[in-house]
Amino acid sequence: MRRILTVLSLLLLTAAALAAQPAQAQGPGARLAIRGADVSSLAKSEALGGVYRDALGRRADALRVLSQAGLNFIRLKVWVNPADGYNTKARVLAVAKRAKAQGLKLLVDFHYSDTWADPGKQYKPAAWESLSFDRLRQAVADHTYDVLDALRRQGTPADLVQVGNEINGGLLWPDGSNANWANTAALLNAGHDAVKRVSPATKVVLHLANGGDNGLYRWWFDNAAAYGIRHDVIGVSYYPYWHGTLEGFQANLNDVATRYGKPIVVVETGYPFTTADDDGWENLIGSPEPYPGYRATPQGQSAMLAKVADIVRQVPNGLGLGLFTWEATWTGVPGNGWDPADPSSGNAWENQALFDFADRPLPAMAVLGGAFGPGLRLGAA
Numbered sequence: 001m002r003r004i005l006t007v008l009s010l011l012l013l014t015a016a017a018l019a020a021q022p023a024q025a026q027g028p029g030a031r032l033a034i035r036g037a038d039v040s041s042l043a044k045s046e047a048l049g050g051v052y053r054d055a056l057g058r059r060a061d062a063l064r065v066l067s068q069a070g071l072n073f074i075r076l077k078v079w080v081n082p083a084d085g086y087n088t089k090a091r092v093l094a095v096a097k098r099a100k101a102q103g104l105k106l107l108v109d110f111h112y113s114d115t116w117a118d119p120g121k122q123y124k125p126a127a128w129e130s131l132s133f134d135r136l137r138q139a140v141a142d143h144t145y146d147v148l149d150a151l152r153r154q155g156t157p158a159d160l161v162q163v164g165n166e167i168n169g170g171l172l173w174p175d176g177s178n179a180n181w182a183n184t185a186a187l188l189n190a191g192h193d194a195v196k197r198v199s200p201a202t203k204v205v206l207h208l209a210n211g212g213d214n215g216l217y218r219w220w221f222d223n224a225a226a227y228g229i230r231h232d233v234i235g236v237s238y239y240p241y242w243h244g245t246l247e248g249f250q251a252n253l254n255d256v257a258t259r260y261g262k263p264i265v266v267v268e269t270g271y272p273f274t275t276a277d278d279d280g281w282e283n284l285i286g287s288p289e290p291y292p293g294y295r296a297t298p299q300g301q302s303a304m305l306a307k308v309a310d311i312v313r314q315v316p317n318g319l320g321l322g323l324f325t326w327e328a329t330w331t332g333v334p335g336n337g338w339d340p341a342d343p344s345s346g347n348a349w350e351n352q353a354l355f356d357f358a359d360r361p362l363p364a365m366a367v368l369g370g371a372f373g374p375g376l377r378l379g380a381a
Helices: 002-020 042-047 062-068 089-101 133-154 181-198 214-226 246-260 298-313 363-368
Strands: 034-038 073-078 105-110 160-163 203-208 233-237 264-269 320-325
Touching: 034 264, 042 089, 062 089, 073 089, 073 320, 089 105, 089 133, 105 133, 133 160, 133 181, 160 181, 181 203, 181 214, 203 214, 203 264, 214 246, 233 246, 246 264, 246 298, 264 298, 298 320, 298 363, 320 363
Parallel strands: 034 073, 034 320, 073 105, 105 160, 160 203, 203 233, 233 264, 264 320
Antiparallel strands: none
């Protein structure tokens, strides 16, 4: 009976996704190797009463729901000493154990901070603020090794590792700012080498934002090559309402893959399924049509994720690995806000999750999971 219910649940989820798509055409090519979701908010959501359901409305493990929809990777960020005690080594270990039990692979995203690191801020952890540069470099190596070795010893090794998050301007400012590329290189290579000491097979990702900005990517990775920054994969953030046109995004991925010969993965993307709010905190994206032709509806979210996936699939020489939708499980749960130091802060992202306001999976989940096979193309919605 349980197997029958599981099959029925998947059939209902697939049927919902089919109803959401305005057009579909099969084409050549394999299913994307990476069909992922960032679930960094999951542990805190659950601790504060967050609930996730399957397509039949039954309470379920969110990771199991994602896996059954066809996803095969999760992404977890790591902070050093965050104010709320989440996104730490211990929390990552716990979620990683659950994810691996569901057959999911793991991307670990080191921010090297106590809070958010992105192009506008790369703040040192408080414990590292007074370190000399040599000791700072060692701290990067030690922290990276400590987390990854604990994962390995637990039997849940990382498959991919980001050394830094959206490091357009470097990391660990001011020391690692790319105003001094030699310092940037030394810190990134310290992280890279720590990853490889734990597991030579684990791939190191260098991650920039602004996925439609080809000038940025050429400038950054030309310097990376000149300064000997070691890495295996190029990571990209692409949010279509912030980072340029889909055409510009596609042109950048194609150029970067050809120019540097490295595999590419979109480690962050997302799109809203509604303009509504679920937690009383204004959403970051509230437009009814954040990108031309793609409305903020379940249909529009599905269509946009399918389009991003198709662009990655078309990267030359098979170098497009796949994509992660960002914070798929960050639903509207009181206390699970954006600021780890302020429990009254809200979540401005719940309208871009892969679970709706009734905690059920959205059609985009099956689309991201590749339920329709290779070559899926959804038209604008």
